[in-house]
Amino acid sequence: MALLEVKNLGISFGGLRAVDNLNMTIEEGSLVGLIGPNGAGKTTAFNLLTGVYQPTDGTISLNGEKIVGKKPAEICQSGIARTFQNIRLFSKMSVKDNVKVALHNQITYRLAESMLHLPGYFKREKEMDERAGDILRVFDLEQFSETLASNLPYGKQRKLEIARALATNPKLLLLDEPAAGMNPNETAELMETIELIRKQFQVTILLIEHDMKLVAGICEYLYVLNFGTELANGTPEEVLNDPRVITAYLGE
Amino acid sequence: MDLVNSILEQLINGLRTGSIYALIALGYTMVYGIAKMINFAHGDIIMVGAYALYVFVGLLGLHPVIAVLLTIVVCSVLGITIEKVAYKPLRNATPLAVLITAIGVSYLLQNLSLLIFKATPIPFGSIIRVPSVKVGSLNISGITIVTLVVTTVSMIALTLFINKSKAGRAMRAVSEDKGAAELMGVNVNQTISLTFAIGSALAAVAGILFISQYETLLPTMGALPGIKAFVAAVLGGIGSIPGAMLGGIILGIIESLSKAYISTQLADAIVFGILVIVLLVKPSGLLGKLKIEKV
Numbered sequence: 001m002a003l004l005e006v007k008n009l010g011i012s013f014g015g016l017r018a019v020d021n022l023n024m025t026i027e028e029g030s031l032v033g034l035i036g037p038n039g040a041g042k043t044t045a046f047n048l049l050t051g052v053y054q055p056t057d058g059t060i061s062l063n064g065e066k067i068v069g070k071k072p073a074e075i076c077q078s079g080i081a082r083t084f085q086n087i088r089l090f091s092k093m094s095v096k097d098n099v100k101v102a103l104h105n106q107i108t109y110r111l112a113e114s115m116l117h118l119p120g121y122f123k124r125e126k127e128m129d130e131r132a133g134d135i136l137r138v139f140d141l142e143q144f145s146e147t148l149a150s151n152l153p154y155g156k157q158r159k160l161e162i163a164r165a166l167a168t169n170p171k172l173l174l175l176d177e178p179a180a181g182m183n184p185n186e187t188a189e190l191m192e193t194i195e196l197i198r199k200q201f202q203v204t205i206l207l208i209e210h211d212m213k214l215v216a217g218i219c220e221y222l223y224v225l226n227f228g229t230e231l232a233n234g235t236p237e238e239v240l241n242d243p244r245v246i247t248a249y250l251g252e
Numbered sequence: 253m254d255l256v257n258s259i260l261e262q263l264i265n266g267l268r269t270g271s272i273y274a275l276i277a278l279g280y281t282m283v284y285g286i287a288k289m290i291n292f293a294h295g296d297i298i299m300v301g302a303y304a305l306y307v308f309v310g311l312l313g314l315h316p317v318i319a320v321l322l323t324i325v326v327c328s329v330l331g332i333t334i335e336k337v338a339y340k341p342l343r344n345a346t347p348l349a350v351l352i353t354a355i356g357v358s359y360l361l362q363n364l365s366l367l368i369f370k371a372t373p374i375p376f377g378s379i380i381r382v383p384s385v386k387v388g389s390l391n392i393s394g395i396t397i398v399t400l401v402v403t404t405v406s407m408i409a410l411t412l413f414i415n416k417s418k419a420g421r422a423m424r425a426v427s428e429d430k431g432a433a434e435l436m437g438v439n440v441n442q443t444i445s446l447t448f449a450i451g452s453a454l455a456a457v458a459g460i461l462f463i464s465q466y467e468t469l470l471p472t473m474g475a476l477p478g479i480k481a482f483v484a485a486v487l488g489g490i491g492s493i494p495g496a497m498l499g500g501i502i503l504g505i506i507e508s509l510s511k512a513y514i515s516t517q518l519a520d521a522i523v524f525g526i527l528v529i530v531l532l533v534k535p536s537g538l539l540g541k542l543k544i545e546k547v
Contacts, residue, residue, distance in 0.1 A: 050435055052431065052435070071434070072431075072434040072435050073434050073435075073437050073438060073439055073440065076434075076435055076436060076437035077437055081435075081436075082435060084432070088429050088431070088432040089432075090424065090425045090428045090429060090432070090433075091428065092424070092428055093421070093424055093425065093428070097421055097424075100418075100421055101421050101422065101425040101433065101436055101438060102436040102437065104418060104421075104422060104436070104437055104438055105437035121417075124418075125416070125418075128418075164436065165436075167436075168436055168437050
């Protein structure tokens with residue numbers, strides 16, 4: 001059984017069909033790219049997968065379990081986490097606290113314990129600190145633990161967003177244009193990071209990207225969207241040499 | 253020496269009233285931070301708290317400590333209920349609709365209490381029986397001491413809770429970006445309920461301290477401290493927790509000094525005048541940050 005199965009997914013905003021009849025099958029452990037020209041409906045597809053939008057039709061199943069109709073927080077707990085096209089960190093919170101917020105659905109303690117500062121509270125806070133530290137170390141962000149998220153340089157903010165998403169312990173990680181606004185060096189570093197987290201966290205990744213070097217470099221399979229519908233899918237070589245895809249990007 | 257003494261005395265009075273304003277202002281600022289709305293019914297929670305205490309102690313004859321705890325519970329439950337019934341359905345409505353609903357809830361609470369307890373003021377003696385303390389030539393009343401201790405402890409506890417606990421982190425995350433917090437697995441509805449519960453619990457404590465000082469119950473008794481605490485929250489920078497504390501205390505001290513040395517009648521005018529000046533110079537309040545919209 002595939003990790004993620006999307007069947008006939010569609011959403012309309014009034015008369016606009018933003019995503020239409022989208023079918024995707026993502027196997028566990030794979031790294032898949034979702035590409036397409038601006039306005040093709042890629043981010044809308046992410047919003048459908050994470051429950052931000054409710055689809056007009058179609059189904060989404062994660063490990064065979066239907067997730068359509070669930071709230072974003074519940075879908076996050078089922079195992080889908082994401083980053084955002086425009087960075088949406090909790091900018092007034094420290095780097096470590098950003099990660100700790102995402103640990104919420106895993107380490108639980110009762111409210112009364114935290115109010116009264118019972119020993120259980122300290123134990124679990126320590127556990128969360130350690131987990132957050134482990135994740136930050138992978139991203140080489142540990143020395144910035146107490147820095148406010150808004151004070152990090154841009155490339156590191158992008159990394160922190162990925163770290164925060166990984167802290168929710170996802171099976172499927174959605175990256176929305178992770179390389180947007182990065183210089184070639186930062187992009188190369190990001191590619192290494194993505195490879196690293198695949199190995200370390202055993203997470204399946206679906207990413208939206210415009211940087212074709214990155215897409216061709218790391219993705220194993222690609223889906224191409226154009227005007228909300230699926231234009232092509234296949235391995236990067238097949239897809240990037242497909243005349244229909246080239247036309248969609250560059251015009252006739 | 254007499255002047256120094258009288259100034260010190262007024263400062264302590266101001267600190268006492270100001271710390272009550274600060275407790276109430278915290279409720280306004282927390283709710284604003286998380287739900288982006290001004291809960292104008294917040295002042296009336298103080299009134300409900302005072303009446304609840306009166307029912308538990310004056311009518312049912314419960315032990316004051318139990319009565320205080322029950323009062324806090326009543327107000328917290330009321331706060332959660334108001335949010336669920338009146339504000340939650342309007343979460344995606346225009347701010348104006350929410351504002352008018354809040355004013356409606358405020359009138360509802362006032363008129364319910366008018367219906368139940370009638371318009372005649374009810375005298376209700378203080379439940380705080382702590383002897384006054386003499387420091388040098390200053391005489392500090394028991395109520396003042398209790399008020400200062402209770403408000404200080406509440407504020408420290410709240411600050412620790414917000415900064416160090418899981419639920420506090422969730423509150424900060426939701427207040428910054430509700431959507432992103434939800435996508436990270438934070439239960440937004442629960443977090444908003446908790447915010448209303450804590451804000452209302454603080455209002456209950458403020459109501460108890462307030463009634464111990466003024467000793468008269470009136471259905472409209474929450475309106476003026478409510479509006480002044482709102483001014484305090486705006487003065488400190490709405491949405492900022494240290495701002496609410498600072499704003500409340502500054503407001504209390506200005507009010508007390510104006511009453512003593514300028515004019516009792518002009519005190520409120522001076523307080524609101526200072527608000528106007530602060531907002532002209534620093535529109536975001538003393539500790540508030542201006543939000544720059546990135547395009």
